[in-house]
Amino acid sequence: MAKNSLKIAVVGCGYWGPNLVRNFSKDKNCRVVLVVDRDNSRLKYIKKLYPQVEVSENISDCFVKSTCDAVAVSLPVSMHYAVVEKALKNNKHVFCEKPLAKTVFQTARLFRLAKEKKKVLFVDYTYLYSNEIGYLKKFCKKLAGSIHMIDMRRLSFGIFQKDINVIFDLASHDISILVYLLGQPEKVFASGRGHINNKIVDDAHLFLVYKNGLIAHAHVSWLFPKKFRDITIIAKNKMIFYDDTRSRDKIEIFDKGVSLESLPKPSYYATYRDFIYKYRVGNFLPKINKKEPLKAACEDFLKRILHNQSNDVNLSLNVAKILAASEESLRKQSFIIV
Structure with missing residues (x-):
């Protein structure tokens, strides 16, 4: 040392x-x-x-x-x-x-x-320091414009917090990941309820809508009997599933797609027999090196000090704005512009 x-x-x-x-x-x-x-x-x-x-x-x-x-x-x-x-x-x-x-x-x-x-x-x-989220970042960049939807789950039994609700506690992870992957959403809708303590929401759903129409959904809860930490990204010709609870092979790529094909191609569909859904199926497990994300985060902090690097203000402010919009949406039960 x-x-x-x-x-x-x-x-x-x-x-x-x-x-x-x-x-x-x-x-x-x-x-x-x-x-x-x-x-x-x-x-x-x-x-x-x-x-x-x-x-x-x-x-x-x-x-x-x-x-x-x-x-x-x-x-x-x-x-x-x-x-x-x-x-x-x-x-x-x-x-x-x-x-x-x-x-x-x-x-x-x-x-x-x-x-x-x-x-x-x-x-x-x-x-954001995990190799798997870095892989998702490349995936989203490669398929920019063709992503249909994103679904995120962060569910477990406890740990119940006394000073913040489940959105601040758990969804802040998913919000930071979304901002990192796709940038800032345009509006947010949040719905949730406090089942154990009615003053603190312990189960919530967030819908984050982007300008291009893409919707990301996040479900966070302290009330689930099993632990779920996963992200599913559905794109036009590819699908990706990330499960952080796995010890290995946390990411699966599915070469799946669906398209509407007419038989033959009339000006309109008169009956169900006039069209079919064509499916394409296949999958593989990308090889991703393992590392501890917290170790990388600590190293980045020290590097910023030693090399006089500037602070990443935008990410934290964007996350804070989405959390604030989520809180407002919970109260008003309406979409809130971020």
Whole structure:
């Protein structure tokens, strides 16, 4: 490990924090110097795994000038804005779980502050760093204009959140993927309900409509007995299925298509016998190298710091705008222009 490597403090050691500690600890360009959590049992767990890392229950320890160069935030979304703002004001680079904040205004303000302080503000859209999503990106680019529809499912039993609904928690993944694959949709419709806590939606459907008429549908839920994490893209002559729950062969390409052929070709169809549907079927499994997306995300964050690269403001703002439109649509039960 280099003597002048970046010093990282990880704030929050619940579900995702230990994965950040693990990945940053393995990177030669940085070292984890501090882990903060209010739960002392979680700190003991980290200390046992990483004896060299300091632990603390006091978040203010992160903001001391000499403690660290960067702060990785793994906290409930309701805490993101205040913690990220304080870190930036104390001249720290910031790595933050998605979504960055609860509103478009907060998201924009944090990026403005990062620019003023000349600091990297990195939002962890982990899936965008997977080789499979990179493959889907190439697929969409190749078949631009011929994609009919996209269907996405992110369903499981729990983890129920107390400060955000299932759209902010789970659909933010799918929204970031859609923006990455296709750009910003024109309008959004969201429908959902809180079955366990009527104040927090735990099952929702989103319909994202693009200017060319393409509709992407996302179903997200904390209430399903089985886990589903998949994307289906239907194009004119190809179909692709991505299943993130598989340990291998996560992507299947189907050489399937359907066309309407007349027998013979009259000026109009008088009966069902005047036409047929012609189907074409075939499939294959592309070979895609495995890598841990979070590892790649952590590496990109460090690279941006070391090479003074600018922040990716547009993606986070676009995701924030779609989330805000989804919330408004839930209230009004109508399409909302993004």
